[in-house]
Amino acid sequence: MIRFDDVTVTYDGAAAPVLSHVDLHVPEGELVLVVGRTGSGKSTLLRCVNGLVPHFTGGTLRGRVTVAGRDTRTHPPRELADVVGVVPQDPLSGFVTDLVEDELAYGMESIGLAPDVMRRRVEETLDLLGLADLRHRPLLSLSGGQRQRVAIGAVLTTHPQVLVLDEPTSALDPGAAEEVLAALQRLVHDLGVTVLLAEHRLERVVQYADRVVVVPGAGEPLVVGTPAEVMAHAPVAPPVVELGRLAGWSPLPLSVRDARRAAGPLRERLEPLAHDAALRARSSMHVVDGEPAVVVEDAVVRHGGVVALRGATVAADRGEIVAVMGRNGAGKSTLLGSLVGLHTPSSGSATVCGVPASGLRGRDLVSRVGLVPQEPTDLLVADRVADELASADRDAGAAPGSSRTILDSLAPGIHDDIHPRDLSEGQRLALALAVVLASDPPVLLLDEPTRGLDYAAKKRLVATLRRLAEQGRCVVLATHDVELAAEVATRVVVLADGEVVADGPATEVVVGSPMFAPQVSKVLAPQPWLTVAEVAAALAAS
Amino acid sequence: MSSVKHALGASAVPRWLHPLAWWAWALGLAVVVSRTTNPLLIGLVVAVAGWVVARRRPDAPWARSYAVFLKLGLVVIAIRVAFTVVLGSGFGSTVLVTLPSLPLPGWAAGVSLGGPVTAEELLLAVYQGMVLAALLACVGAANSLASPARLLASVPAALYEVGVAVVVAMTFAPQLVQDVGRVRTARRLRGRPDTGLKALAGSVMPVLEGALERAVDLAAAMDSRGYGRVGPMSTALRRTSGGLLLLGMLGICAGVYALVDSGTPGGIALPLLATGVAAATVGVLLSGRRSIRTRYRPDPWALPEWIVAGTGVLAAAVAIAVSATDPAALVGQVSPPAWPQLPLLPAAAVLLAALPGVVAPLPPGMMSTRGTAPAAGRRAPEEVAA
Structure with missing residues (x-):
């Protein structure tokens, strides 16, 4: 044909x-x-x-x-x-x-x-x-x-x-x-x-x-x-395939159904380890005690006649990575937008580091919270990477070269003279992140960060987000990507029709959800495993 | 009689009314407005148009433009009045207030700033502003009752491709507005001012880049879907149609010139114009034969169309006739100011133009979408991201 x-x-x-x-x-x-x-x-x-x-x-x-x-x-x-x-x-x-x-x-x-x-x-x-x-x-x-x-x-x-x-x-x-x-x-x-x-x-x-x-x-x-x-x-494969490789299944399963049928023995082996693993896997989080970095309380946001948030309440601490999930139009983007003052709640409040977000402008805003929008290119205005970084330093009032250092730590080897539009999706996301991080905000918001990213770029993003959380930042990401949420999130918030319908540790919220469960969890349910890495670590330890 | 009943009964079935019928109706009302300064008659036209729009407007994005046209009309009236107050015309004797007058240099003779403001000139300004606002309301009504894209579907095949370009350009305007919003948001996220001139200058390039990118995407999509496919056409036929079009255009230009220019002998203008129009029509029809396009469910022209278009044309005809026989009835009296009288015959004709609000078929989807859509929680992402 x-x-x-x-x-x-x-x-x-x-x-x-x-x-x-x-x-x-x-x-x-x-x-x-x-x-x-x-x-x-x-x-x-x-x-x-x-x-x-x-x-x-x-x-x-x-x-x-x-x-x-x-x-x-x-x-x-x-x-x-x-x-x-x-x-x-x-x-x-x-x-x-x-x-x-x-x-x-x-x-x-x-x-x-x-x-x-x-x-x-x-x-x-x-x-x-x-x-x-x-x-x-x-x-x-x-x-x-x-x-x-x-x-x-x-x-x-x-x-x-x-x-x-x-x-x-x-x-x-x-x-x-x-x-x-x-x-x-x-x-x-x-x-x-x-x-x-x-x-x-x-x-x-x-x-x-x-x-x-x-x-x-x-x-x-x-x-x-x-x-x-x-x-x-x-070199990269969906989680269900990686799990199959790890367990040595043959033929290699491609669907959850195939894997589930082959997974009986693995589930038995993992049974005694499951409880410890669930505790240990998420113990690496560094929640900083004290005032929560982000608080949305009973917020109602309207766009014209459409109610995008109806009384949503969400809070996040420093050191946490919170994944906000839900179908298209559930209010995820609006939730993030209200935390940078793009939308002002008509009732309730949205505060960042103890300050109402709606009044923040200029340096007051960027030193507290950074948002990487769905289309990272929106943030980029210059013709060259070097100009972009220089202007980010100026906007943030940071020492010249500081955003370059950040960019090199996120994605090394991006040349100064390239036009931002000629970068790959992953590199562009890294550049936008570097621009946002130049002012060292304690709160970082990402809207749909894995859109268009290939597996390699996604792996790098996961590592980056973990590092940022370890540095004591509060990371909130709105995403459809259940595998990403399973990979990085310490907590998952599910929105539906502008309301919070679930809020809790990733293991509790996504396991058993037909929509938001990652593949590994679907294969190994009811045990609370989320990623191949967790399973591999548990097997190696036993 | 039974066939009439049948045809009207069929109008109860939701369907799109032929867009040209709506435009003929709206332009008919616009002609009435253009012939009068009587505020009561103008008000009646706006009311009739508004009532029909309220009853037969589809639930679609383009239909929401009606309010914009109305607001624009109010702005026009305000500007017209403001100009009268500031510039004045020195007409009328009932002085309401006297503004400080600003002497102007000799070369600006005839223009005065400030000075007395009279009731007569104010009233005249309001009436004239109302005419413009009502014209806008008529165009707005047509625009929201008949989608521009559907109007396009009724143009001759040879002009279709040009028409698509126009419609695409029109849909770009709202998207551009969305883009400006996105870029402003991004500026704010970077801690830069998002209002003021500097911000505007900073957002021009990203917005244009986005528009260009979308244009290229759309062009690729249209190309992949067969836009611009043509059938075979002989060279002779192509030359003939091209030549006829050119001649026709020249004829129309010369004819219009002769019609307007009083120095040209009177007998020559109309024949010239008629020949030009005929040549151009034949040219368009000939070159249309090259297009292989077909039409999906073309809107029929049935009894409701005749009624809708007819009421508009009738109102226009009555207004023109009355303005020739009894011009005073259509003028809103300003000197001395007097409460206007409603001229009965034109008013009756305009009232008749409300008939489409009953006999025109409902647009499809109005019943079903009101009940079921938009599905809860499945809003377009833009609406929420906005």
């Missing part, structure tokens, strides 16, 4: 090719998962499939890419619209119309299908993706998961034989991600659509893939194999 023959892609002005001598053949009806670090050429590979590379992006493509027998050399993207459907990373940026039903019809109108065919296909697609209730809704009023499903539906109506998706679940909460993946699963199984999917969150998708393509980057050859083959040797 998709065939790459000796494909080499070089962008204009780039010294080395992004992809070199790629040979890949994807037969009909396969779901292929594309993995690789940020900047490895994953997106380039995906965009080659419908000819966006090089017709739209420029650059030189040597070799040949054919899709359903059509050569992308002679077919620009619009001539491939009826065989390849491309779902962009941010669905909102690709919407052309403003109503769900019109959006579904747009692609068919462009390729000139007959009205009765269009009518039938819109209805079929509404049913297929469970969108029938939303048909008259404006696109802007949809939730993240609904938008993603509409974006998939919008390309499906032209009946493409190939579907290409770039990180379809990275911005979604676990529930919405399930919705989207279930829809994809149905397309592959029932309609025989060939799917090419890039995703960092392996733990969510690897079990659905027929084959995995690893794009190592730097022009290295691709690694292609079944998920089990690739995962057996991959």
Whole structure:
């Protein structure tokens, strides 16, 4: 269905090719998962499939890419619209119309299908993706998961034989991600659509893939194999695979269900250790006694007519890492925003280091609390890394060079002259963190920090957060990433509809929750294990 | 009769009214407003438009712009009055208050700052401001009853691609506002001033960068979805349609010029204009044959459309007729100030234009979304992050 023959892609002005001598053949009806670090050429590979590379992006493509027998050399993207459907990373940026039903019809109108065919296909697609209730809704009023499903539906109506998706679940909460993946699963199984999917969150998708393509980057050859083959040797893997490797299970489990069936003996071995481990694992926290660093008390925050927080009460001490979880729109971002004074509670209070956050401005603010927003780039304004760091020092009133020192400790080797936009996601997050930490705030807030991060960058982030907490900072992060929360959080707060529905040690809150439990905990439940590292340490100690 | 009943009965089924019908209705009301300075008649038009909007407005983002148009109208009235107070016109005799007058140099003769403020000139300013505000209200009503994107769907195929560019540009404005908010937030998080001129200058670049990035994303998405696919077209046909368009445009320009310029012999203007319009129309139709686009569920033009558009056109026609036969009835009297009389015939026609509030079909989704959506707790992340 998709065939790459000796494909080499070089962008204009780039010294080395992004992809070199790629040979890949994807037969009909396969779901292929594309993995690789940020900047490895994953997106380039995906965009080659419908000819966006090089017709739209420029650059030189040597070799040949054919899709359903059509050569992308002679077919620009619009001539491939009826065989390849491309779902962009941010669905909102690709919407052309403003109503769900019109959006579904747009692609068919462009390729000139007959009205009765269009009518039938819109209805079929509404049913297929469970969108029938939303048909008259404006696109802007949809939730993240609904938008993603509409974006998939919008390309499906032209009946493409190939579907290409770039990180379809990275911005979604676990529930919405399930919705989207279930829809994809149905397309592959029932309609025989060939799917090419890039995703960092392996733990969510690897079990659905027929084959995995690893794009190592730097022009290295691709690694292609079944998920089990690739995962057996991959340097990074989802927790369930790592647990399987640790326990020596064969075949290597890819889903929680497979692992759970193999985990009986391991659970027995761990049974006597479980109690100690739960205590010990979290004893490394350095909670500093005294006044809590962050207190939100009975806060009500409204955005227009929408109540984002309705009487939420949360407190956090220095030395704690608190993960705030909950579905999209539960009020997580608003909670963080109220702690830096972006939202003023209409009743109740939000205080940082004993001072109401809503009145804080300028240096008073940055010396008490720092927030890294969902899009770290928002914080970055300069054209060069060096200028960015220098201005951060000035804003904070810190000695010149102090933020550079912080950056080097977070992510060494970022050159002074690079434009912040050219950094990888992980490096950009590190730069934004360095900027925020320049004023040495005792409270650090992060909104969805792992969005777009690959496993390696995530590992570094985990280490960084632990170090910051050990230094006596209070870290609060809003996240969908259950594995991250399991990894670092000393306490988990679950929000729903602007209210706190659970607040307690990570082990108590996430174990047994179908939505927020990490994979290890799902495999080993009811024992309170959260991460592979904990299990490994306990086994080594016994 | 039974067919009329049937057609109106069908209007009980929610569907989108043809956008051109709403625009014809709203422009009809706008014509009424433009022909009068009678505050009662203007007020009646605004009331009628507002009532119809309240009854037939869909639950969609673009429909929320109506309030903005109304507020803009109030601002216009305020500005108009302020100008009269400051600049004055020296018209009328009932002096309400005398402001200190500022002598201006000789070259500014004819303009005076301050001086006496009369009731007559104030009243005139209010009436004229009301006309502008009511025009805005009419446009706002059309804008919130018919989505700009749906209006676009009814343009001829040859102009479609240009139309898409316009609509995309229009949706960028609200996103730009969101971006400005985000950048201001970021400035505040870095401990910098987030208000004032300097902050504004500092946020221009990031906002433009964001807009550009989104534009590129959207272009890629549209390209991947077949935007701009064309069918084969012979060179001869392409040249013919291009030539006709060019000739048509020239004809229209020359015709309009001849119509306005009193020196040109009268007989030549209208034929020139008609030929130009004809040539341009044929050109557009010809080049439209190249487009392979089809339309998904085009809005039909049925009885409700005729009624909606008809009431608007009728109101306009009555106003034009009355202004030709009895112009005094449409003028709000200011000198001496007098309580205005409501001219019966135009008022009846305007009242009739409220009929769409009953006969136009409800927009789809109004029933269902009021009941079930937006699903609790599943709000768009932007709303909460904002």
